[in-house]
Amino acid sequence: MASVSFVIALFLRIGADIEFYSMDQLLLSTAVFTAVAAVVFRSMKMYRGVWRYASLNDLFNITKSSSLIVLIFLVLMFATTRLDDLPRSLPFINWFVLIALLGGPRFIYRMSKDRRLDFKLDRNLHQRIPVLLVGAGDSAELFIRDLARNDANYRVAGIVSGTAARVGRDIHGVEILGTIDDLPEVIKDLSRLGPPPQRLVVTSERIEGLEIRNLLDTADAHGMTLARLPALTDFKQGVGGSEIDVRPIDVEDLLGRPQTPLDRDSMDQLIHGKRVLITGAGGSIGSELVRQISDLSPASITLLENSEFNLYSIDLELSKRHPNLARLALIGDVRDRRRIDRIFEQAKPELVFHAAALKHVPMVEANLLEGLTTNVLGTMNLANASKAAGVATFVQISTDKAVNPTNIMGASKRIAESYCQALDLKNNNDGIDTRFVTVRFGNVLGSTGSVVELFRKQIKEGGPVTVTDPKMKRYFMTVREAVELVLAASALGSKNRDQVGKIYVLDMGEPVLILDLAKQMIRLAGLVPDEDVAIEFTGVRPGEKLFEEIFHGSEELVETSHSGVLLASPRVNDLSDVQAEIDTLSLAIENNDQAAAKAVIFSLVPEYSPSEST
Numbered sequence: 001m002a003s004v005s006f007v008i009a010l011f012l013r014i015g016a017d018i019e020f021y022s023m024d025q026l027l028l029s030t031a032v033f034t035a036v037a038a039v040v041f042r043s044m045k046m047y048r049g050v051w052r053y054a055s056l057n058d059l060f061n062i063t064k065s066s067s068l069i070v071l072i073f074l075v076l077m078f079a080t081t082r083l084d085d086l087p088r089s090l091p092f093i094n095w096f097v098l099i100a101l102l103g104g105p106r107f108i109y110r111m112s113k114d115r116r117l118d119f120k121l122d123r124n125l126h127q128r129i130p131v132l133l134v135g136a137g138d139s140a141e142l143f144i145r146d147l148a149r150n151d152a153n154y155r156v157a158g159i160v161s162g163t164a165a166r167v168g169r170d171i172h173g174v175e176i177l178g179t180i181d182d183l184p185e186v187i188k189d190l191s192r193l194g195p196p197p198q199r200l201v202v203t204s205e206r207i208e209g210l211e212i213r214n215l216l217d218t219a220d221a222h223g224m225t226l227a228r229l230p231a232l233t234d235f236k237q238g239v240g241g242s243e244i245d246v247r248p249i250d251v252e253d254l255l256g257r258p259q260t261p262l263d264r265d266s267m268d269q270l271i272h273g274k275r276v277l278i279t280g281a282g283g284s285i286g287s288e289l290v291r292q293i294s295d296l297s298p299a300s301i302t303l304l305e306n307s308e309f310n311l312y313s314i315d316l317e318l319s320k321r322h323p324n325l326a327r328l329a330l331i332g333d334v335r336d337r338r339r340i341d342r343i344f345e346q347a348k349p350e351l352v353f354h355a356a357a358l359k360h361v362p363m364v365e366a367n368l369l370e371g372l373t374t375n376v377l378g379t380m381n382l383a384n385a386s387k388a389a390g391v392a393t394f395v396q397i398s399t400d401k402a403v404n405p406t407n408i409m410g411a412s413k414r415i416a417e418s419y420c421q422a423l424d425l426k427n428n429n430d431g432i433d434t435r436f437v438t439v440r441f442g443n444v445l446g447s448t449g450s451v452v453e454l455f456r457k458q459i460k461e462g463g464p465v466t467v468t469d470p471k472m473k474r475y476f477m478t479v480r481e482a483v484e485l486v487l488a489a490s491a492l493g494s495k496n497r498d499q500v501g502k503i504y505v506l507d508m509g510e511p512v513l514i515l516d517l518a519k520q521m522i523r524l525a526g527l528v529p530d531e532d533v534a535i536e537f538t539g540v541r542p543g544e545k546l547f548e549e550i551f552h553g554s555e556e557l558v559e560t561s562h563s564g565v566l567l568a569s570p571r572v573n574d575l576s577d578v579q580a581e582i583d584t585l586s587l588a589i590e591n592n593d594q595a596a597a598k599a600v601i602f603s604l605v606p607e608y609s610p611s612e613s614t
Contacts, residue, residue, distance in 0.1 A: 002037030005032045009094035012086050025085045037069045044529030066098045106541030128155040132197040135204030136161035144172045157197045160576040202228040266491035271296035276350035282310025288483040300326035300413045302347040306333050344389045352394045364409040365542045369589050375412035392493040393435045396420045400442040411601045411608045421501045422575035428500040437493030439486045441506035442475030453520045463533035465518045475508035505566045
């Protein structure tokens with residue numbers, strides 16, 4: 001490059017007049033300049049730079065080296081020829097040319113590696129999770145640059161800055177849209193232009209305390225989650241080993257949409273100052289119910305759980321979260337009617353949230369009578385006790401598998417729905433105040449036994465990740481979002497007497513292809529699907545459907561006053577008819593008669609269509 005720069009500088013200075021200069025002298029000058037450059041480049045360690053990471057430091061080093069070469073060359077030529085054989089402006093022109101020839105290839109290579117020269121249409125752009133950066137400093141620049149060079153699952157929709165000085169400018173093509181105070185307006189503007197940002201990412205280490213809490217409130221209000229980039233000086237302990245290092249996977253990232261915003265007012269009106277009983281309090285849904293309800297200042301909370309360890313865990317968490325809240329931690333089985341009656345006498349609940357259930361489809365298929373006992377008879381025990389105790393609202397948490405069920409779990413939950421519907425209508429006709437509200441939703445991301453937990457474990461073990469069928473689809477929402485909407489639906493049901501006998505259905509968005517979910521989890525773990533981690537198809541399990549439905553074809557869905565909550569009007573049976581069939585079911589369970597139990601299922605759930613493998 002040094003010799004080429006000398007020749008280019010000569011032509012730029014002399015042009016066609018080069019023929020009047022001694023060729024021997026020009027060649028000698030070029031050789032001297034090149035020799036000086038070789039010595040200076042080696043002494044300045046120019047050959048050690050990694051072009052992949054060329055930066056301003058490299059440009060500064062190139063400038064220093066070029067300046068030193070020109071100065072040494074000037075001294076040598078002045079001492080030998082007094083610069084009579086060359087134009088005196090040549091060294092200065094050569095200085096610019098040499099910097100361009102040394103710096104240009106480095107930065108072109110860097111840009112190509114960072115994919116800044118890739119003008120091809122990014123076909124996967126719509127699948128990437130839009131995020132909004134908070135902070136327009138060095139960390140934001142590093143994050144954007146890293147996304148550009150890697151096949152990342154995120155795309156930066158915009159930036160908000162801590163100061164107004166940088167608003168309107170951009171970092172690597174990403175515009176700084178406003179200040180932190182403008183955040184709500186920025187989110188609304190982005191939502192009008194395309195998919196709304198799903199996550200706020202704090203890039204500045206200076207944002208702490210109250211500012212973080214305000215950002216969290218803003219994120220919650222817009223159905224977003226809040227994350228923070230780790231500091232580059234945060235070192236990880238325990239490097240080494242053969243185990244694959246899986247990055248933490250935030251289940252919110254798997255939704256592909258923002259979560260439904262909160263309606264704190266209606267939730268507070270439902271819970272504040274009330275005595276609350278939660279069944280299955282140690283499970284995924286039950287424990288999140290405990291957390292959110294305890295934050296809304298109830299008079300007391302009674303935790304009912306069949307698992308001693310789960311009950312201990314959630315009771316310990318609640319004692320730290322709200323140490324002054326009155327609470328009871330009770331071991332009990334919803335199938336034990338006498339135990340349930342004693343608990344109601346002791347706790348005197350005003351609100352009951354029934355989350356206890358056997359819900360693992362293959363397990364319930366293999367243990368048919370146990371599933372029916374818990375999901376049907378257990379629900380009946382709770383509902384009857386609630387009516388007898390004058391509970392204001394009983395909330396039955398159901399599942400999308402109750403719609404056109406192909407498995408025992410779904411059919412048992414549909415029978416439980418029918419019983420609560422019939423009770424609700426009977427109470428309304430008899431002028432009894434107890435409301436029976438049923439809330440139906442699909443799969444919960446990250447819940448105990450969910451596919452997300454299975455995939456996370458399989459990825460950590462290095463694979464393979466097992467998918468039942470490439471066409472398998474499911475509706476998903478996070479535990480937090482599901483419980484928030486359950487509380488919102490419960491508030492609607494408790495005060496709207498015109499909605500008796502109906503079922504609240506949570507808007508789950510679009511169904512997710514399980515294969516896409518697996519691939520996305522692998523990428524979120526920093527790995528490449530089918531390269532770092534294999535994907536295997538294992539076949540549909542007993543009782544499973546390829547596609548779940550959140551409402552029956554004959555059910556007309558009606559929007560409610562709360563975004564994310566819909567109202568369905570499924571078939572309703574007379575309470576006496578449902579009670580008679582459940583009594584027959586109870587007798588079949590007592591006699592261990594599976595055939596008789598299935599006959600009751602077909603009678604109460606005529607749309608039940610067991611799969612061939614069941």
